Amino acid sequence: MGLLIVSCDGTKDDPGEGTDENDVHDTAVWPGPPPGLPGQSWEDLPALTSGQEVCYPGDDGAYSACLPTVDHHDDWGSAYDYPPPLEGDPLYSAPVRFIDLSADEADPRLKLAPNFQLDELMQEHKGRFALFQVHAVESIQLMREAIGGPLYINSAYRNVDYNEGVGGATWSRHQYGDAVDIRSDDASLDELADLCADLNAGFTSVYTSHVHCDWRDNALDTAFYDVAAAAHLAEPVSATVSTEDEVLTVAWTGFDEGTPRIHWTGFDARGDVTAHAEGPSWSPPPTVTWIEVDVGRAVTLSGRTP
Numbered sequence: 001m002g003l004l005i006v007s008c009d010g011t012k013d014d015p016g017e018g019t020d021e022n023d024v025h026d027t028a029v030w031p032g033p034p035p036g037l038p039g040q041s042w043e044d045l046p047a048l049t050s051g052q053e054v055c056y057p058g059d060d061g062a063y064s065a066c067l068p069t070v071d072h073h074d075d076w077g078s079a080y081d082y083p084p085p086l087e088g089d090p091l092y093s094a095p096v097r098f099i100d101l102s103a104d105e106a107d108p109r110l111k112l113a114p115n116f117q118l119d120e121l122m123q124e125h126k127g128r129f130a131l132f133q134v135h136a137v138e139s140i141q142l143m144r145e146a147i148g149g150p151l152y153i154n155s156a157y158r159n160v161d162y163n164e165g166v167g168g169a170t171w172s173r174h175q176y177g178d179a180v181d182i183r184s185d186d187a188s189l190d191e192l193a194d195l196c197a198d199l200n201a202g203f204t205s206v207y208t209s210h211v212h213c214d215w216r217d218n219a220l221d222t223a224f225y226d227v228a229a230a231a232h233l234a235e236p237v238s239a240t241v242s243t244e245d246e247v248l249t250v251a252w253t254g255f256d257e258g259t260p261r262i263h264w265t266g267f268d269a270r271g272d273v274t275a276h277a278e279g280p281s282w283s284p285p286p287t288v289t290w291i292e293v294d295v296g297r298a299v300t301l302s303g304r305t306p
Contacts, residue, residue: 050097054223056137059111067105069097069223070129079127079161086171091216093227095176098129113141120153121180127159131177133221136214139199140180146195149186154210156180169254173203177224179214181207189261193297205237205296206261239295243306249281252295260296266305267291 050069058065072080072095082094099106101124108119116137122130144151158166158174173179182192192211196204202217220227237254250262259280266275266288274287284291284305292302 052097052223054099054134054221056112056134057114057141059114061114065110065112067099067110068103070100072096072098072129076129079159080129081160082175083160083170090227091220092171092176093220093225095131095224096226097224098131100128101130102128113137115141115144115151116153121156126157126162130157130159131221131224132157133177133215133218133224135218135221136178136180139201139215140182142199143182143192143195147184147187147191149184152183154181154183173214173216176216177221178216178218179212181210181212183210190297203298205255205298207255207296208259208261212255237296237298239293239299239301241293241301241303246306247281247283248291248293248306250293250295250301252299255296255298260298261294262296263294265292265294 050071053066053068055063055066057063080098083092085092085094099122101122106118108117108123110118112118112121112132121132121137124130140151140153155174156179157177158168158172160175163172163175168174183189184192187195189206189211193204193206193213196211196213200217201213201215203212203214205212237252239250239252242249242251248264252260262278262280264275264277264282264284265273266277266284267290268274268287269289271290275285277284282291282293288305290302290304292300294300
């Protein structure tokens with residue numbers, strides 16, 4: 001195998017707009033009450049009203065779906081103990097205000113946009129306190145309108161402990177309220193990824209069952225953050241190919257969780273495509289002299305066959 005050149009073009013929770021018995025969901029089951037102070041349950045934890053609110057487009061697009069926010073409290077424990085900003089990037093600052101999902105105003109059926117209700121994006125079993133940025137709601141509503149059919153949200157907000165429990169990356173954007181894992185019966189994964197790009201997503205990756213789409217380059221929502229961020233350093237994703245007994249195998253790092261979709265293309269000596277394959281490993285036929293492998297539409301590797 002020759003030197004491989006990497007170029008970067010840049011999960012699975014609860015379904016949106018209905019359920020599908022074939023869905024694969026995140027499973028993180030706590031042995032008791034979620035972590036807080038010793039002997040406390042979420043109901044005992046302090047929720048200090050911030051005096052501010054966040055307003056979403058709502059069912060009519062008039063930004064009338066408003067919810068009060070509460071200030072973060074250190075006693076909430078590890079579930080809200082965010083990592084330090086990635087390489088000092090202010091866009092990875094910890095949120096300072098959240099929505100209290102146990103509050104009367106936080107009706108799970110509240111329409112945050114014409115086609116999305118609160119419990120599709122934030123669920124109390126992932127933590128009593130949650131956030132989802134307004135600009136991300138606006139973007140997924142535009143995607144829903146573009147495909148003209150249901151857009152299923154496999155995963156949206158996760159608190160820190162929940163994210164770790166499902167194998168999420170340390171700086172997963174799900175924790176910052178601007179990421180969704182999505183699928184649709186009315187659009188292919190590639191079509192969904194193209195829509196994400198058209199709507200200026202900061203990062204998109206394609207998995208075997210869904211598309212991860214986040215808006216990490218957008219300014220942070222001041223309803224939840226005190227940082228007006230500008231500069232940005234993306235959390236890196238990478239992949240390598242190893243060879244053993246003429247079998248090529250891809251290894252990857254930096255993807256959020258799960259298996260990215262891996263697509264191999266084989267070329268003959270004239271440069272014509274002669275073979276395709278899917279999956280982490282491939283044994284190319286003898287006619288293939290050059291290969292390209294696409295890893296989740298986020299990394300492309302190429303090189304000569306062994």
